[in-house]
Amino acid sequence: MTGVLVLLERHAGAIAAASCEAVGVARSIANGGPVVGLLVGPGGAAGATGLGVDRVLLAESPNLDHPSGAQLAVLLAAAADAASSTTIVVPGTARGRDLVGRVAVRWNASAATNVTEVATSGSGALRVTRPVFGGRATEELELPGPRQVLALKPHAFSPPATSPAPTPVEPLALPEGLAKAPALDVRGFQPTVGGKGPELGDASIVVSGGRGVGTPEKFQVVEDLAEAFGAAVGASRAVTDAGWRPASYQVGQTGKAVSPQLYIAVGISGAIQHIVGMVSSRVIVAINSDPQAPIFRVADYGIAGDLFAIVPALTQAVRAARSH
Ligand SMILES: Cc1cc2nc3c(=O)[nH]c(=O)nc-3n(C[C@H](O)[C@H](O)[C@H](O)COP(=O)(O)OP(=O)(O)OC[C@H]3O[C@@H](n4cnc5c(N)ncnc54)[C@H](O)[C@@H]3O)c2cc1C
Missing domain, CATH: 3.40.50.620 (HUPs)
Known part of the structure; x- marks a missing residue:
């Protein structure tokens, strides 16, 4: 026992x-x-x-x-x-x-x-x-x-x-000294959120976008898919370095490590610095117009094609499925 x-x-x-x-x-x-x-x-x-x-x-x-x-x-x-x-x-x-x-x-x-x-x-x-x-x-x-x-x-x-x-x-009887002022006074705790969805590190589904989405405005296509799933939004460093989305969205070696049930990489090439932050996800789906993109090597399901044709259709399908 x-x-x-x-x-x-x-x-x-x-x-x-x-x-x-x-x-x-x-x-x-x-x-x-x-x-x-x-x-x-x-x-x-x-x-x-x-x-x-x-x-x-x-x-x-x-x-x-x-x-x-x-x-x-x-x-x-x-x-x-x-x-x-x-x-x-x-x-x-x-x-x-x-x-x-x-x-x-x-x-x-x-x-x-x-x-x-x-x-x-x-x-x-x-x-x-x-x-x-x-x-x-x-x-x-x-x-x-x-x-x-x-x-x-x-x-x-x-x-x-x-x-x-x-x-x-x-x-619980508080140990001696604990109830006194601590050496480090934490004044607040604000989890980093990926968009409007759940916290990036805790989310069971993460939808991440990369430079392939083209502009900060078009990144919305990634956020729409995340919202349909109730997922957190992530991004590659190319996106956060360009200021399209805040640094808190970044997945990878110098960003957050995530391991959700489902990770969807949209317009992300699959640089090793990105891969190390998401490769332990249970199921990885990659959407990329370049069939040779390294992200497909770690993907369980790959869709080679234009994200602007694929992602809105996927978003619609997820919304329809979840509304039933
Ligand atoms: C020390 C160091 C630390 C780093 N840390 C990180 C990190 O933590 N996280 C991270 O992500 N990166 C990190 N990087 C950067 C990393 O090396 C890559 O530069 C970055 O991940 C590339 O981002 P990306 O895949 O979005 O962009 P790109 O490599 O430019 O890839 C864009 C992809 O979009 C595809 N695409 C283009 N148009 C479309 C379309 N219409 N439809 C579908 N696909 C399309 C292209 O085929 C391409 O594969 C780090 C680099 C260094 C040196």
Whole structure:
């Protein structure tokens, strides 16, 4: 039996999908042991019921309205000790990835990020798999016990079945010094959004446009397709460098790394610096007028043709399909 602690991140008042995936993983490795959620900041226990955790520890204090990574690492270690957990699972969000190293050092644990598979071994070790070299290979690691910290790859796991039973919520005794003013005072937290849609790093569908769209005005064709899907909008660096769209849209080596269920590259050639930021997407669709464009080498589905003929028709088809 292994006790597992999960960080429950809230976005806009609701528990983030990535945290629900983390609960599913926690349940699969707990071997009947307790799965405990940690909620931090204002909002009380809202959203905790039905998640599949056995109980929730709630850390509340005016200084935790916008907790820093350092504060969260202290809280995670304290909550894991309070819950007698031997493993901490954090969601595959930017925040989760930031926390893994901090918590592992503080809690004296072995750690892995970007995990796509996890299994327990009889000795208390965890065997994890994760993509490496931009998704061109997978790596298997054994994390020795007695303590492990995992950050998951977004969308690699399913959330557990929900349960209507109320979840017990208990306050977490705040560790010494945490309730005092932190060394770093985070005054606000604003996720980077790709257009009007979901956050680029969290989105399950991303539609990205490249220089092939031609002008900032014509980039709208990419945004229309994204809107039809309810997807986030991304862009190549050619687009952001030209100022057609803000730098926050950029996918790639010097932009955001994304791994959605579906990535649609529109008018993007497929330079290696772009590929490394999206190659671990589950399904890649490329639309490009040049049949020799390198993007087709990583695409699961390729459409060679003029984007201005293809994308509006696709947008219409998606809208029609979703309206039924
Ligand atoms: C250090 C460094 C870091 C970098 N980091 C990044 C990064 O993070 N992200 C990133 O994206 N790039 C990055 N780059 C830049 C990268 O090398 C490429 O220059 C860039 O990705 C090219 O963008 P693009 O594919 O939109 O443009 P292009 O390479 O110009 O490709 C445009 C594509 O559109 C197609 N096209 C044209 N018209 C149409 C049409 N009507 N219909 C369909 N297709 C059409 C063309 O066939 C072409 O393949 C980096 C470069 C360096 C040196």
